Amino acid sequence: MNTFWFIRSARLRWLLAGIVIGGAAIVFVLPIGVAILWSLVDPAVGWFPPDVLPSSLSFANWRALLAVPELADDFTTSFTVAVLVTLLCALLGLPTGFALGRRPLRLRRVLELLVLTPLMMPSVVLATGLGSVFIRLGLGQTIPGVVLAQTVVVLPYMIRIVAATLGGVPQDVIDAARNLGAAPLALTRYILVPMVVPGLFAGALLAFIGSLEEFILTFVVGMPTIQTLPMLLWSYLGGRSSFLTYAAVVSLTLLVPTLTMLFVVERVLKQEYLAAGFGKA
Amino acid sequence: MTASTQIVFRRARRTRSGLGEVWADILLLAPGCGFLLLAMVVPVVQLGLASLGLFGLGRPSQFTLDNYAQVFGDSLLRGGFFFSLRIALATMVVSVVVATLLTALLQIDFPGRRLVSVLYKIPLVVPSLVAAFLVLTMIGPGGMAARLLAPLHVTWPSFVHDQSGIGIVIVLLWHNIPVTVLIVSAVAAAIPRDLVDAARNLGASPWRVFRHIIGPLCAPGISAAALLVFIDSFGTYAIPSLIGPAYPRAISVVMTTEFLQHANWGLASALGVVLIVTTAVVLVLYYRLMARLREQAPA
Amino acid sequence: MHRLELRQVSKRFGGVPALDRLDLAVHQGEFLTLLGASGCGKSTTLRVIAGLVTPDEGEILLDGAAIRDLPVHRRETAMVFQSYALFPHMTVIGNVAFGLKMRGFPAAEVEQRVAEALALVELAALGGRFPRQLSGGQQQRVALARALVTRPKVLLLDEPLSNLDAQLRDRLRVELRALQRKLGVTTIYVTHDQAEALALSDRIVFMAGGRIVEIGTPRDIYRRPQARSTAEFLGIANIVSGRIVDTSPGACIMETPLGRLTLPTAEAFRVGDAAALCLRPEDIRLDSHAAGKGALAGTIRHAAYMGSMTEYIVDLGESDLSFRVQVSGDTVWNLGDVVSLTLPDNAAVFRQDAAAQR
Numbered sequence: 001m002n003t004f005w006f007i008r009s010a011r012l013r014w015l016l017a018g019i020v021i022g023g024a025a026i027v028f029v030l031p032i033g034v035a036i037l038w039s040l041v042d043p044a045v046g047w048f049p050p051d052v053l054p055s056s057l058s059f060a061n062w063r064a065l066l067a068v069p070e071l072a073d074d075f076t077t078s079f080t081v082a083v084l085v086t087l088l089c090a091l092l093g094l095p096t097g098f099a100l101g102r103r104p105l106r107l108r109r110v111l112e113l114l115v116l117t118p119l120m121m122p123s124v125v126l127a128t129g130l131g132s133v134f135i136r137l138g139l140g141q142t143i144p145g146v147v148l149a150q151t152v153v154v155l156p157y158m159i160r161i162v163a164a165t166l167g168g169v170p171q172d173v174i175d176a177a178r179n180l181g182a183a184p185l186a187l188t189r190y191i192l193v194p195m196v197v198p199g200l201f202a203g204a205l206l207a208f209i210g211s212l213e214e215f216i217l218t219f220v221v222g223m224p225t226i227q228t229l230p231m232l233l234w235s236y237l238g239g240r241s242s243f244l245t246y247a248a249v250v251s252l253t254l255l256v257p258t259l260t261m262l263f264v265v266e267r268v269l270k271q272e273y274l275a276a277g278f279g280k281a
Numbered sequence: 282m283t284a285s286t287q288i289v290f291r292r293a294r295r296t297r298s299g300l301g302e303v304w305a306d307i308l309l310l311a312p313g314c315g316f317l318l319l320a321m322v323v324p325v326v327q328l329g330l331a332s333l334g335l336f337g338l339g340r341p342s343q344f345t346l347d348n349y350a351q352v353f354g355d356s357l358l359r360g361g362f363f364f365s366l367r368i369a370l371a372t373m374v375v376s377v378v379v380a381t382l383l384t385a386l387l388q389i390d391f392p393g394r395r396l397v398s399v400l401y402k403i404p405l406v407v408p409s410l411v412a413a414f415l416v417l418t419m420i421g422p423g424g425m426a427a428r429l430l431a432p433l434h435v436t437w438p439s440f441v442h443d444q445s446g447i448g449i450v451i452v453l454l455w456h457n458i459p460v461t462v463l464i465v466s467a468v469a470a471a472i473p474r475d476l477v478d479a480a481r482n483l484g485a486s487p488w489r490v491f492r493h494i495i496g497p498l499c500a501p502g503i504s505a506a507a508l509l510v511f512i513d514s515f516g517t518y519a520i521p522s523l524i525g526p527a528y529p530r531a532i533s534v535v536m537t538t539e540f541l542q543h544a545n546w547g548l549a550s551a552l553g554v555v556l557i558v559t560t561a562v563v564l565v566l567y568y569r570l571m572a573r574l575r576e577q578a579p580a
Numbered sequence: 581m582h583r584l585e586l587r588q589v590s591k592r593f594g595g596v597p598a599l600d601r602l603d604l605a606v607h608q609g610e611f612l613t614l615l616g617a618s619g620c621g622k623s624t625t626l627r628v629i630a631g632l633v634t635p636d637e638g639e640i641l642l643d644g645a646a647i648r649d650l651p652v653h654r655r656e657t658a659m660v661f662q663s664y665a666l667f668p669h670m671t672v673i674g675n676v677a678f679g680l681k682m683r684g685f686p687a688a689e690v691e692q693r694v695a696e697a698l699a700l701v702e703l704a705a706l707g708g709r710f711p712r713q714l715s716g717g718q719q720q721r722v723a724l725a726r727a728l729v730t731r732p733k734v735l736l737l738d739e740p741l742s743n744l745d746a747q748l749r750d751r752l753r754v755e756l757r758a759l760q761r762k763l764g765v766t767t768i769y770v771t772h773d774q775a776e777a778l779a780l781s782d783r784i785v786f787m788a789g790g791r792i793v794e795i796g797t798p799r800d801i802y803r804r805p806q807a808r809s810t811a812e813f814l815g816i817a818n819i820v821s822g823r824i825v826d827t828s829p830g831a832c833i834m835e836t837p838l839g840r841l842t843l844p845t846a847e848a849f850r851v852g853d854a855a856a857l858c859l860r861p862e863d864i865r866l867d868s869h870a871a872g873k874g875a876l877a878g879t880i881r882h883a884a885y886m887g888s889m890t891e892y893i894v895d896l897g898e899s900d901l902s903f904r905v906q907v908s909g910d911t912v913w914n915l916g917d918v919v920s921l922t923l924p925d926n927a928a929v930f931r932q933d934a935a936a937q938r
Contacts, residue, residue: 013389013390013391013392014391014392016386016389016391017391017392017393017394020386020391020393020397021393021396021397021400024396024397024400024401025400027455028400028401028403028404029400029403030419030425031415031416031418031419032403032415034415034418034419034425035414035415035418038418048423049423049427049428049431051428052425052428052429091312092312092313092316093312093313095308095309095310095311095312095313096309096310096311096312096313096314097313098309099306099309099310100310103305103306103309105306105310111310111314114314114317114318115313115314115317117317117321118317118320118321119509120509120512120560120564121321121557121560122512122515122516122533122556122557122560123516123517123518124516124517124518124533124536124537124553124556125324125325125328125516125553125556125557126320126321126324127518127537128324128328128536128537128540128549128550128553129323129324129325129327129328129553130320130324131540132324132327132328132331132540132546132550133323133324133327148320151316151320152316152317152320152321155313155316155317156317159313170663170665172661172663172665173665173666173667173668175630175632175652175659175661175665176659176661176665176666176667176726177667177678178631178632178651178652178653179630179631179632179652179653179655179657179658179659180653180658180678180679180682180726180727180730181653181654181679181682181683181730182653182678182682183651183653183682184653186653186682187653190678190681191667194669195667195668195669209406212408213406213408213409215408215409215410215518215519216518216519219518219519219537220537220540220541223541230408230410233410233411233414234410234519234522234523237410237413237414237417237523238523238524244414244418247414248414248418251410251411251414251415254408254411255406255407255411258406258407258408259403259406261406
């Protein structure tokens with residue numbers, strides 16, 4: 001990243017640092033702290049205004065995760081669907097990403113636009129459209145239906161990352177390996193796979209996260225039989241009633257894996273790949 | 282012929298014509314692109330047909346324009362459309378402005394810059410529902426902000442369920458600004474350092490450098506990001522459904538309610554078509570604007 | 581039998597001919613350089629030999645055996661790439677060992693040969709490093725070791741020194757040639773730098789437009805280029821067009837803007853042929869006008885001191901021509917000085933129209 005030093009005085013820079021870090025902490029970090037507090041509120045006492053801090057803490061809400069059947073069920077559903085979606089995206093995305101990344105294609109720009117289009121369509125439109133089609137096909141309110149629906153909005157990310165990763169292997173390195181005697185299988189095993197695995201891993205991670213978080217399509221296609229954690233969270237936030245403590249637990253459950261994954265992905269992928277995954281052409 | 286072709290398709294090496302290559306391409310592209318094509322075309326066609334009264338569920342197929350008449354005629358639905366539009370525009374404008382400022386800020390070398398550049402990415406992995414929850418607990422009625430200010434006898438204004446939709450916009454901003462910053466800073470980083478140095482060498486102050494060099498070069502990327510934010514905010518469902526007002530209800534909320542609760546496929550589909558058409562119009566206008574700007578400013 | 585032979589090899593990329601009926605024979609143990617401007621087909625020729633490009637027509641013979649249909653990984657050639665193409669995820673040792681590993685050598689032998697190769701290129705201490713931790717010169721040597729360790733029948737080098745700074749390039753050039761002589765491996769080297777080609781090669785193949793223009797030893801090519809394009813590429817800067825007005829065995833008389841010149845030549849001209857005269861800058865002698873020697877008079881227009889010699893641009897009397905003249909040592913003449921030029925006895929003469937075609 002280019003850095004400039006428009007501000008020469010060191011004192012001003014520290015002031016700026018203070019403001020920006022303080023602001024960032026309040027906006028980005030504090031809410032999570034508050035969510036953690038909410039998850040630890042003692043259900044017998046509650047946390048009502050004007051208390052700035054909860055008067056009594058307990059792990060009761062977290063234990064409920066194991067006790068309340070719907071929490072445990074939705075947890076399982078969410079992660080099962082996520083695994084299936086990741087696998088499906090890998091199956092569909094690897095060959096296509098390979099083609100977009102390494103083969104000369106005449107319709108390349110059109111295809112790249114096609115891959116981006118699911119992200120450009122309003123998801124509620126996709127949800128309703130797919131929902132109605134699935135109901136006709138008998139896939140409404142089934143796991144396969146939800147998996148297929150989620151794949152539509154997760155696959156573009158996978159394809160773009162696979163294409164960027166596979167395309168990033170210099171042709172010279174492949175030529176050199178073949179020149180030194182690597183048959184196709186050896187080439188794949190010793191050269192291609194090691195160079196490509198980190199990026200693919202990040203792609204799979206992003207697909208997994210995308211599936212866990214996905215709400216609107218899962219909601220429209222799966223409601224009410226198939227319930228994932230986001231749908232549960234929605235109901236705790238006021239869909240049916242407001243249940244802030246449980247909402248906090250579900251939120252944090254959704255957050256912990258994804259936040260840790262963020263740091264892993266950040267280290268593995270370069271910034272350009274990350275932006276490529278998000279649709280910057 | 283590239284080496285990778287020979288790895289995957291040894292036989293293709295023999296063919297002198299490109300036909301084997303074309304089949305290889307099709308085979309490779311079919312899973313991903315084919316799936317996506319199917320998954321987008323079929324639902325849109327279904328929506329189009331259902332909006333016209335054909336192939337709906339439970340009702341006999343009959344061509345009708347009643348659904349569209351309702352969409353345009355009913356004041357509630359019209360109000361919802363413009364409500365969604367206002368929210369999307371507000372979110373787009375504010376997020377672009379804030380993201381640009383934040384990007385510019387991050388170009389300045391201050392202590393803790395790296396920390397901030399990690400912190401701002403947190404919302405990227407927070408699902409929008411969780412974002413709604415977090416923002417609610419902070420600025421909702423009885424939220425942290427309200428409780429912190431209570432001793433000072435300051436009434437905290439209501440941000441949820443109000444007709445201006447401000448709470449919705451705030452949640453959308455929390456969710457969208459980091460993505461926009463990511464895109465804008467990637468675009469800014471792509472500007473060769475030499476250009477800035479040359480401008481400064483020729484006498485441009487930092488502000489002028491931004492206005493005449495960095496700004497124009499970033500503009501296409503920024504506008505693309507803005508477009509994404511707009512489209513995302515226009516059709517968003519979860520947040521308006523949770524903290525939106527009873528009236529006017531966002532178009533996506535009405536659509537989903539009609540579809541799921543009233544099984545009114547016709548109306549829901551018509552609303553969906555209106556959504557798509559609006560998005561398409563915005564896209565076309567965007568491309569036209571970009572093309573015209575490119576003409577006016579010969580590189 | 582030649583070590584390597586190319587017979588009538590042709591290759592087109594989308595309609596553009598990259599190689600046009602190429603015929604080439606490479607001797608065992610020689611250092612052959614393919615020299616030419618960008619796009620002349622020299623890199624394509626190298627890649628055809630390695631098997632990375634399949635020719636449309638023609639045959640490639642290695643020790644008499646046809647290898648055109650042999651896949652890349654089964655040819656016994658080893659290539660050093662311009663970008664070095666080191667495997668980023670392997671250490672230096674891993675990189676160098678790769679070719680041996682592919683060929684299935686036992687671990688003990690691999691270890692020993694890798695150590696030998698690294699010692700050969702003087703990188704024995706850096707075996708455990710990764711490519712990104714090495715300098716450009718070090719990376720280049722790893723690439724070289726990686727290629728040599730497999731004891732290939734033909735070593736292919738694609739502008740391996742072009743990414744290095746001048747001093748390093750000169751030093752590595754010397755080392756490279758010494759190494760090649762020591763090992764006796766047949767080597768084909770690609771470059772656009774004519775000084776490099778002249779310094780390194782046993783023979784030079786000058787290429788243009790996908791064809792071989794001429795082949796010869798460095799001395800032959802430089803002293804007696806057969807084609808105008810060769811002469812121009814080699815920096816023989818002074819070319820004068822004219823017409824043959826008389827011929828005799830071993831000589832000809834040419835009418836040029838500089839007057840009528842008698843020149844020795846082996847080419848069989850006919851009266852009326854268009855021809856071109858090539859004069860090397862260092863062959864022209866300058867004397868002061870007052871001395872009265874030399875056939876031509878000229879005025880010094882430009883003088884550049886280049887360390888080992890001084891280069892002058894001399895405007896020639898009545899004509900529009902100017903000559904580039906190099907005189908060793910310090911500057912003697914100043915701008916505006918009037919000098920007389922003596923042309924060498926052995927200037928090369930070739931046909932103008934044939935040269936224009938090439």
